[in-house]
Amino acid sequence: MREDHRKAEFYSTLLYKVGSSYEHPDEQDISSIVMNALVDDYDHSLVEEVGGDYFNYAAQDSTCIELQMPRGQLETAFVLQSTVMKKEPSDEVFRRHWDDSILKSKEKSSFISATLFSPELEALIETGSSYYQSPEGMTASLERLNLEKIRHWQKTWYGPNNAVLVVAGDVEPDEVKRLTEHYFGDIAQSDVPDRPFILGPSEPGYRQITQHLDTKRPLMLIIFNVPSLVTTTEPHSLRALQVLSSAHLDPAFTGAHLSPPASNMPRFNRGDTRLSLAFHFEGDPGEAEAHFWALLEDVKRTPFSQAELVAAIENASNEQKNINDTLSGQSEIIGLLVANGLPWELIDLEIAQLESVTPDDIQKAAQTYLIRERATVGYIFPMEQ
Secondary structure (H helix, E strand, O other): OEEOOOOOEEEEEEEEOOOHHHOOHHHOOHHHHHHHHHOOOOOHHHHHHOOOEEEEEEOOOOEEEEEEEEOOOHHHHHHHHHHHHHOOOOHHHHHHHHHHHHHHHOOOOOOOOOOOOOHHHHHHHHOOOOOOOOOOOHHHHHHHOOHHHHHHHHHHHOOHHHEEEEEEEOOOHHHHHHHHHHHHOOOOOOOOOOOOOOOOOOOOOOEEEEEEEOOOOOEEEEEEEEOOOOOOOOHHHHHHHHHHHOOOOHHHHHHOOEOOOEEEOOOOOOOOEEEEEEEEEOOOHHHHHHHHHHHHHHHHHOOOOHHHHHHHHHHHHHHHHHHHOOHHHHHHHHHHHHHOOOOOOHHHHHHHHHHOOOHHHHHHHHHHHOOHHHEEEEEEEEOOO
């Protein structure tokens, strides 16, 4: 738990250490089916009645149920979250969410963004790792599922010994401990199997794809396979990449007739992660990509000036401070850190680690990780009318 008494509210995050990266090919989307069944009849009216809000999601490495509640409603939150952990959904509920997953698997999406990619692009980025699931076989895999397997997945992965409970906000330690023991202490533990993560090759080679998707202007996506804080042996190099991805590169990009880049780098994956850059371009995509590689070579060759370094560190630090300053950010990040085997104290060390990055660190990180052998490139054009 984490005390923060600035507001008369708290966030309670219940995170299960299971997601799509735990699924075998014949189990695709089973984590999402189970999560949706568990929260199928969640008491939204009670949450709203006390002035709270509710969120849930199923991701690659975790599934999460989060409550935002006013001070004094901790017991209400724990009643709701422990009820989900004890629940045994009916066959009809499981069947309904299973059918929904089958229908969704047959839908074709043309959506694209700086952080959400097409299945074909994901296949190039993640082939060989536990994060890759073939979209072609998903419908057939779902249709081969059965209720016995879905129910077994729920009993196996959704017990208290495979969960992390984080409370951040206007709460007292004694109350959190007492209510946690009361509502979660007697729930039967599950027999959690070992599902090791399969890492893909660190330098799989240059990959490129051209697609016509839902974008108004031509978009270039360049994604580098890089270690996460879980898999790296050099965490300082990842902090250097964070600083680099926050650097003010707009003038260099606009000078090359490219839009200012948007960047993203998740850090708490249980497997490797990616640093993605997205920018709009005009004209020939090959020329635009060549401009990008030339700009990157300048970064590798020329150390950041002190002013550039200070600005980049400030940007990276402010981004994290803004997240860590929210109760939802605190509870989610601590949950992810613990779930993936990292010390929760990293949430308080991150800013100091960013501030210790030097120009030499940035050059070395760029030379090591931002190379063609780690790159997947997408030329994304508007759909033809």
